[in-house]
Amino acid sequence: MVSFKELGLVNTREMFAKAIKGGYAIPAFNFNNMEQLQAIIKASAETKSPVILQVSKGARNYANQTLLRYMAQGAVEYAKELGWEHPQICLHLDHGDSFELCKSCVDFGFSSVMIDASALPYEENIALTKKVVDYAHQFDVTVEAELGVLAGVEDEVASEVSHYTKPEEVVDFATRTGCDSLAISIGTSHGAYKFTPEQCTRDPKTGRLVPPPLAFDVLDAVMEQLPGFPIVLHGSSSVPQEYVDMINQYGGKLPDAVGIPEEQLRKASKSAVCKINIDSDSRLAFTAAVRKVFAEKPAEFDPRKYCGPARDLMTELYKHKIINVLGSDGKAE
Numbered sequence: 001m002v003s004f005k006e007l008g009l010v011n012t013r014e015m016f017a018k019a020i021k022g023g024y025a026i027p028a029f030n031f032n033n034m035e036q037l038q039a040i041i042k043a044s045a046e047t048k049s050p051v052i053l054q055v056s057k058g059a060r061n062y063a064n065q066t067l068l069r070y071m072a073q074g075a076v077e078y079a080k081e082l083g084w085e086h087p088q089i090c091l092h093l094d095h096g097d098s099f100e101l102c103k104s105c106v107d108f109g110f111s112s113v114m115i116d117a118s119a120l121p122y123e124e125n126i127a128l129t130k131k132v133v134d135y136a137h138q139f140d141v142t143v144e145a146e147l148g149v150l151a152g153v154e155d156e157v158a159s160e161v162s163h164y165t166k167p168e169e170v171v172d173f174a175t176r177t178g179c180d181s182l183a184i185s186i187g188t189s190h191g192a193y194k195f196t197p198e199q200c201t202r203d204p205k206t207g208r209l210v211p212p213p214l215a216f217d218v219l220d221a222v223m224e225q226l227p228g229f230p231i232v233l234h235g236s237s238s239v240p241q242e243y244v245d246m247i248n249q250y251g252g253k254l255p256d257a258v259g260i261p262e263e264q265l266r267k268a269s270k271s272a273v274c275k276i277n278i279d280s281d282s283r284l285a286f287t288a289a290v291r292k293v294f295a296e297k298p299a300e301f302d303p304r305k306y307c308g309p310a311r312d313l314m315t316e317l318y319k320h321k322i323i324n325v326l327g328s329d330g331k332a333e
């Protein structure tokens with residue numbers, strides 16, 4: 001048993017309380033490799049933003065849970081080396097799908113876990129979530145739960161259709177489970193193809209797809225039911241068209257990839273939404289930078305020469321999200 005506190009990590013409790021009060025949101029960035037982690041920590045340290053490092057099931061399969069946890073521990077030390085005196089870094093399990101998995105992460109030093117039982121019938125979702133909460137809270141580890149279903153594909157989490165969260169269920173759910181935060185479904189979606197062309201309109205000037213707006217009425221109704229309760233948005237990449245264009249320009253093929261417009265996320269950040277999950281945007285930045293090097297310097301074979309530029313572009317992306325979208329800069333001096 002390792003306590004996250006020994007590793008210099010923090011849970012989400014205070015982070016979220018401050019974010020709701022201050023009208024901003026905490027970035028939750030997924031990581032699978034060293035360059036991504038370096039970029040996240042550098043961006044957070046330079047902007048003094050609290051940050052949530054997320055580990056998904058796909059990441060654990062790809063990079064190994066043990067290695068990822070030690071990398072997060074190393075990230076705290078790296079942050080201090082960068083001059084961030086009191087780093088606020090949370091290590092979070094993204095989309096935990098069983099009690100055993102959540103328990104293993106709690107025991108192993110994670111400071112926060114998500115139990116995603118949203119695909120189960122309502123009563124079973126409550127029972128499993130409560131079981132995880134009861135265990136995690138003994139060690140002061142915070143728990144995120146989910147109500148409603150997001151469309152899209154994220155590693156091994158996939159659903160074709162979305163079901164908006166039912167605001168009439170949230171009080172009962174939060175009370176009976178004791179969860180610390182709640183992921184809701186209001187039209188965000190996993191992956192780089194969040195909407196089909198049929199769901200969108202097309203901007204006549206640019207020819208780009210314009211996605212349908214988020215269901216802010218559902219968010220408002222949830223906040224009315226649960227005033228001041230931390231709300232989480234998954235699948236909130238914006239799929240920056242500059243990266244999509246770079247990828248396509250240098251031999252990639254991502255037609256009609258479309259995400260959530262940043263102004264909608266900016267609006268959500270000012271509400272009780274206090275955690276916004278961003279993964280696909282970083283994948284796009286990484287791929288765009290690597291493709292550019294490969295296209296322009298075909299003789300290059302040193303991974304540092306293409307992973308380095310990828311890291312730089314991701315750092316720039318993370319800083320942009322922190323400063324211009326979530327507003328979390330300067331909140332963790």
Ligand SMILES: [Zn+2]
Nearest residue numbers: 154234235277
């Ligand atoms: Zn998710």
